[in-house]
């Protein structure tokens with residue numbers, strides 16, 4: 125039997141377990157967690173889910189332009205560090221490093237920070253040429269981060285943090301818990317989460333709900349403090365606080381490329397994810413001294429920053445299959461209803 129299921133059943137015999145604790149166990153149990161297994165179900169191709177990086181290099185190429193602009197704005201420092209927490213297989217770092225050239229490429233050092241062992245193995249292969257020339261390095265999540273000039277960027281990091289669903293039932297706040305009989309919504313002390321939700325709604329309707337991520341302030345602090353000057357950039361699922369409340373956000377389970385709400389089933393065998401509250405992320409970054417904070421749909425960010433006319437002309441010279449791949453990558457990141465409209469990009473600056 126699934127070892128995490130056995131562990132959960134022991135816990136459930138003592139009382140309900142909040143959904144966020146189930147998510148923490150399922151993803152990060154040091155031995156059996158979905159993101160801590162040396163190998164196994166964790167994965168992308170033919171496995172549970174894919175991210176924007178599986179669609180092609182366009183995200184990394186656009187990111188390269190944003191980072192180069194940040195380097196220019198910082199006065200072209202000789203060393204520009206790009207720290208990627210939650211870097212997974214290192215594909216975004218690889219696409220970034222492949223896309224840069226000239227003096228910026230000489231200044232750029234990429235740091236991969238993610239303790240996921242299966243991802244780390246894949247990243248060693250993806251980043252091999254850059255590791256060999258010290259343009260890329262691995263840092264452990266427990267390593268202290270030295271102060272640097274450059275950028276902190278992430279793709280689908282914050283949506284992988286343990287998160288607690290909350291719902292307004294018309295009279296009180298409830299939170300989702302797992303009981304021996306299955307998931308239930310139980311009355312809860314609103315605390316900091318309730319205060320935040322109340323401050324970000326114009327009158328709640330029964331069924332309104334959102335996600336509260338307890339670990340968000342600490343992680344934002346850990347990542348923002350070493351950034352002495354430069355860009356903070358995050359790509360993730362999610363919405364502004366008021367929209368999430370109206371939507372009634374929940375936890376999602378990804379398994380074999382299908383998505384459902386069965387977050388309590390198969391712990392450690394499926395990916396769990398939650399919408400990111402971009403209003404809260406912005407507020408926390410402001411508290412860390414970042415400014416110029418804003419977030420837009422990924423599709424708009426690509427259309428704003430990628431020189432699509434020039435790239436389109438260059439793609440015409442590629443072999444047919446590669447040309448088609450680039451076009452599909454572009455369409456998936458820019459067409460309504462596709463990945464580019466489900467994600468948002470947040471940017472902030474420390475000057």
Ligand SMILES: C[S@@+](CC[C@H](N)C(=O)[O-])C[C@H]1O[C@@H](n2cnc3c(N)ncnc32)[C@H](O)[C@@H]1O
Nearest residue numbers: 159175209210211212237238240279280281284
């Ligand atoms: C959904 S995956 C995204 C991986 C990659 N960015 C991509 O787009 O393919 C989330 C990753 O975040 C990592 N992660 C979660 N919390 C983290 C933290 N505090 N610091 C660094 N990585 C973390 C997990 O181990 C997992 O590999």
